[in-house]
Amino acid sequence: MARYAMVIDLKKCVACHACTVACNVEWNVPPGFARTKVASTGAIGKFPNVMESVFVSQCNHCDDPPCVKPCPTGATFQGTDGIVAVDKDLCIGCGFCVEACPYDARHIDPVTNKVDKCDFCSARLQRGELPACVETCTAHAKFFGDLEDRSSEVFRLVYDRGAKRLETDEVAVGPNVYYLGTEQQLELVAARFAPREPRMPKAGDWWSKVVKPLVFAAVGATFLGQAVAFFYQLWHGEEQFED
Amino acid sequence: MATETAKFPEIPEKPVPLSPQQAEAMAQKQIKKHHVAIILLHWFNATVWFLEVATGAALISSPEFRFAPEWYIRMVETLFGTRSNLLHFHIAVGLAWIFVFAIYGTFGFRTYLLRQVYRKEIALDRDDIRWLMVRALRLLGRSDEPLPPQSNYNAGQKLFALAVYSLVPVIMITGLMMTFHWGSPEWIRAAIVAHFTAVGLIVSGLMVHVYMAAVFPEEKPAFFSMFTGKVNELFAYRHHFKWWREYKLEELKWRRKLELAWARTNGEAGAGATATGDEMATSEERNTTFTEPTEPLASAQERPAAERGSWLRRALRSPNDWPPYAAGFGLGLTLLASFILMGEGLGASSAFVRWTAALLGAVAPEQAAASPFWGRYLGEGQSPLVNFVVFEVIGVMIGGFVSGWLGGRLKVMVEKGPRISNRRRYALAFTGGMLSAIGARFARGCTSGQALSGGAVLAAGSWIFMMAVFAAGFAGAYLLRRDWT
Numbered sequence: 063m064a065r066y067a068m069v070i071d072l073k074k075c076v077a078c079h080a081c082t083v084a085c086n087v088e089w090n091v092p093p094g095f096a097r098t099k100v101a102s103t104g105a106i107g108k109f110p111n112v113m114e115s116v117f118v119s120q121c122n123h124c125d126d127p128p129c130v131k132p133c134p135t136g137a138t139f140q141g142t143d144g145i146v147a148v149d150k151d152l153c154i155g156c157g158f159c160v161e162a163c164p165y166d167a168r169h170i171d172p173v174t175n176k177v178d179k180c181d182f183c184s185a186r187l188q189r190g191e192l193p194a195c196v197e198t199c200t201a202h203a204k205f206f207g208d209l210e211d212r213s214s215e216v217f218r219l220v221y222d223r224g225a226k227r228l229e230t231d232e233v234a235v236g237p238n239v240y241y242l243g244t245e246q247q248l249e250l251v252a253a254r255f256a257p258r259e260p261r262m263p264k265a266g267d268w269w270s271k272v273v274k275p276l277v278f279a280a281v282g283a284t285f286l287g288q289a290v291a292f293f294y295q296l297w298h299g300e301e302q303f304e305d
Numbered sequence: 306m307a308t309e310t311a312k313f314p315e316i317p318e319k320p321v322p323l324s325p326q327q328a329e330a331m332a333q334k335q336i337k338k339h340h341v342a343i344i345l346l347h348w349f350n351a352t353v354w355f356l357e358v359a360t361g362a363a364l365i366s367s368p369e370f371r372f373a374p375e376w377y378i379r380m381v382e383t384l385f386g387t388r389s390n391l392l393h394f395h396i397a398v399g400l401a402w403i404f405v406f407a408i409y410g411t412f413g414f415r416t417y418l419l420r421q422v423y424r425k426e427i428a429l430d431r432d433d434i435r436w437l438m439v440r441a442l443r444l445l446g447r448s449d450e451p452l453p454p455q456s457n458y459n460a461g462q463k464l465f466a467l468a469v470y471s472l473v474p475v476i477m478i479t480g481l482m483m484t485f486h487w488g489s490p491e492w493i494r495a496a497i498v499a500h501f502t503a504v505g506l507i508v509s510g511l512m513v514h515v516y517m518a519a520v521f522p523e524e525k526p527a528f529f530s531m532f533t534g535k536v537n538e539l540f541a542y543r544h545h546f547k548w549w550r551e552y553k554l555e556e557l558k559w560r561r562k563l564e565l566a567w568a569r570t571n572g573e574a575g576a577g578a579t580a581t582g583d584e585m586a587t588s589e590e591r592n593t594t595f596t597e598p599t600e601p602l603a604s605a606q607e608r609p610a611a612e613r614g615s616w617l618r619r620a621l622r623s624p625n626d627w628p629p630y631a632a633g634f635g636l637g638l639t640l641l642a643s644f645i646l647m648g649e650g651l652g653a654s655s656a657f658v659r660w661t662a663a664l665l666g667a668v669a670p671e672q673a674a675a676s677p678f679w680g681r682y683l684g685e686g687q688s689p690l691v692n693f694v695v696f697e698v699i700g701v702m703i704g705g706f707v708s709g710w711l712g713g714r715l716k717v718m719v720e721k722g723p724r725i726s727n728r729r730r731y732a733l734a735f736t737g738g739m740l741s742a743i744g745a746r747f748a749r750g751c752t753s754g755q756a757l758s759g760g761a762v763l764a765a766g767s768w769i770f771m772m773a774v775f776a777a778g779f780a781g782a783y784l785l786r787r788d789w790t
Contacts, residue, residue: 134497136366136388151389154483156497157490158367175486265494270369273498277505278372284509288516295522 064143065209065238066182068196069219070118072243072251074203077102077116081195081204088183088194095169097121097180098195103254115247117255118204120195121146121167121180122228125236128260129159129168138177144238147181150174158266164233164257182206209238216240233257316553320454320546323539331538336552338457338541339534342783346409347531349779353402358508360395364388365501390765397769399480401776406477408780427467432547433460454546465510472503479503621711640761647693650758654745656698658682662689694754722789733788 082096091097098120105114127146130138137152138159153176160168160177171178183193191197196204207214219225225240226248235257241248323331339347362373363381366388371378385391432453437460442448458466479496482488488496518528526540541549620627627635643651662682665673666689673679682689709715721730745751748770750759756774759767 132367132369134365134367134370135392149389152392154493154497155486155490156483156493158494160490170490263491263494265491265498266369269498269501273502273505274370274372277502277509280506280509281512284512288512288520291516292520295520 064211066123066144066187067207067209067216067220067238067240068120068182068193069205069216069225069240069242071203071205071219072115072117072241072247074201075100075116075118076201076203078200080198080200081118084194084198085180088186089178091178092171092173095171095178097167097178101255103250106250113246113250115243115250117251119165119167119255120239121163121182122165122235122237122239123182124238128164128235129162132158132162132262132266134158145182145184146179147184148177148179150176153177158263161261161263164235164260165228165237166258228252228255228257230256233259316550316557318550320451320542323542328539331542332540334538335533335535336538336541337534338530338536341534344531344534345779346405349405349775350402353398354511356398357395357402358504360385360391360398361504364392364395370501384763385765394765394768396480396484398772399477399484401772403477403481405776405779406473408783412783427463427470429460429463433463436460437464455544456547456551457545459544465514468510469507472507475499475503476507621708622713624712624714636757637761640757643697643758644761649693650754650761651697652694652750652754652758653698653701654742654751655692655754656694657742658746659689659692659695722787724790725788729788733785 077100079100081098085098101117103115105112107113123144123146135152137149140146155175168177168179193206196206205215207216220240225242227237363378365371366378435453439450439452479500482496517524526536530536640651662679665679666683674683719727719730748755755767756771760771
């Protein structure tokens with residue numbers, strides 16, 4: 063078993079977007095969309111005390127991923143190695159998971175109309191390679207490894223160097239992308255890119271709160287009615303109904 | 306209508322009490338209610354509903370939305386191997402369903418959808434509304450008023466049909482939206498909820514439909530009519546009086562035409578031959594037995610050889626085909642034996658492929674070896690004929706010959722429909738043979754190798770193939786029906 067994690071050192075990142083490019087090329091992500099994105103907090107403060115930080119986002123492969131449960135067909139699932147992946151064959155493109163993700167790490171691919179997201183380059187891992195974004199990172203700011211392996215670099219960075227998860231008291235789902243940076247920098251990032259509450263679209267509420275009970279009631283009532291009729295029929299014998 | 310009623314005073318306009326003799330005679334007489342195409346369509350539809358509801362229930366696995374218990378979802382997943390097989394099966398069956406009903410709708414739009422369906426299956430008349438009220442009161446024990454007369458379908462059936470006809474398009478369209486990703490995620494979400502709602506509502510009605518047909522004693526003749534196409538006249542009189550009346554009027558009209566024609570052919574010979582059609586009908590009406598001459602049963606003495614001895618001897622020597630269920634069971638046992646003894650299932654088309662490969666290898670070895678298709682068979686290191694299927698097909702021919710010989714059915718003939726020429730039969734057989742050979746290579750197997758053997762080991766591809774075969778056969782049969790009847 064493994065528990066894959068990524069550590070991103072925001073002090074080292076030079077915001078060159080090479081990770082996005084490498085990922086888009088590797089996975090044929092259409093222009094305008096990305097599985098991993100580079101963003102900025104924007105300049106904060108007043109000259110000369112100005113501060114700005116870069117932020118790199120992607121799927122966090124959460125311990126308790128909020129995107130898995132609402133997927134109607136079971137296309138989104140979490141593997142035993144912690145990787146949250148999508149079975150494209152099963153995806154119908156309903157986007158319940160897109161709305162649920164607190165990190166907005168998912169998008170609907172405009173070509174296939176199915177959901178797309180980072181899967182830590184599972185296919186590359188199986189070949190013994192690193193994720194494309196880690197391998198290509200020009201500043202060596204991205205680290206990838208197994209948190210259950212005490213000798214791994216990510217283990218050292220998380221447990222010795224104190225890399226932090228980006229979560230809030232409200233949304234604590236155990237993200238597995240950790241960030242390194244100065245304290246101020248991480249505060250700034252947390253303020254600007256904090257995870258949001260998972261959203262349930264209206265259709266989902268209708269489905270689980272109105273339609274499902276309604277269908278259960280209709281089927282159940284029919285079933286009960288028939289059971290009564292059946293026992294009535296047994297009780298009175300069939301002759302009464304026969305012509 | 307009024308004039309017709311005047312012509313047929315013997316057919317009552319309102320249900321009248323029947324004498325025991327009349328009731329007995331009517332109970333014995335079977336009248337046609339359903340066309341064979343409708344029966345086939347009904348059972349095709351029933352199969353599709355069963356498969357789609359069974360697989361659809363397992364497809365919704367989200368803990369937020371699922372309604373089937375987890376063990377059921379696991380069980381169906383295991384049956385299909387992977388969830389993706391499950392989804393593809395659900396989609397394939399659904400598409401076959403849409404395809405068949407699209408054909409039905411296209412060919413029979415005017416006849417069925419407009420005239421038949423609307424008038425007979427949906428539109429509620431005054432009697433229907435009364436029927437619903439009386440039925441409800443009777444159920445509550447507040448009334449023992451007789452139910453108003455009904456047409457082919459009673460008001461309850463009509464209401465259900467109305468729900469089905471309005472919800473089925475919703476199911477089809479939302480299914481297509483999800484399959485082909487039509488529309489934005491908002492639309493797909495609405496589609497999946499609408500799909501579920503429509504199916505759920507129909508299923509609750511479907512339960513009544515199945516209960517009424519299979520369990521409720523009053524409607525038993527209706528159930529059997531979905532196999533035989535016929536109901537007894539008494540049932541029609543009691544439950545579908547208006548339809549019964551139409552049927553009788555039509556029957557009398559034809560009877561009168563026949564009488565007239567009969568009278569003309571016989572000239573003055575018949576006693577009442579000078580009577581006009583109308584008088585004929587009334588005289589006919591008086592001895593109102595309406596019995597048709599029954600086919601004389603072939604007496605037992607006529608076929609002694611095949612009828613003597615043990616059941617096995619009789620089965621082997623019978624000039625008739627086995628009943629299909631017995632033959633199917635026997636075929637299943639043969640398939641099982643093939644799996645146990647040979648380690649592979651039955652096949653047919655690949656034997657022909659191997660024969661062709663061997664022929665090509667003998668005639669044009671280089672060209673055949675260079676072809677990616679034929680080269681595969683020639684590159685095995687031994688003759689392509691060294692294969693179970695090749696010998697199996699030879700065995701089938703010998704076995705078929707022996708079976709025909711034992712049953713005394715050997716003769717040289719062209720098997721064809723009664724109205725077509727031998728030449729047309731040859732042309733059709735050749736065309737159909739070409740098409741099925743091409744199709745068998747597309748599907749990597751024919752009805753034997755793909756549908757039978759693959760279906761027996763629950764291969765998803767084989768089941769999809771089978772669905773496609775039935776759907777295409779169903780559609781094609783319509784076009785070629787005159788070649789066989």
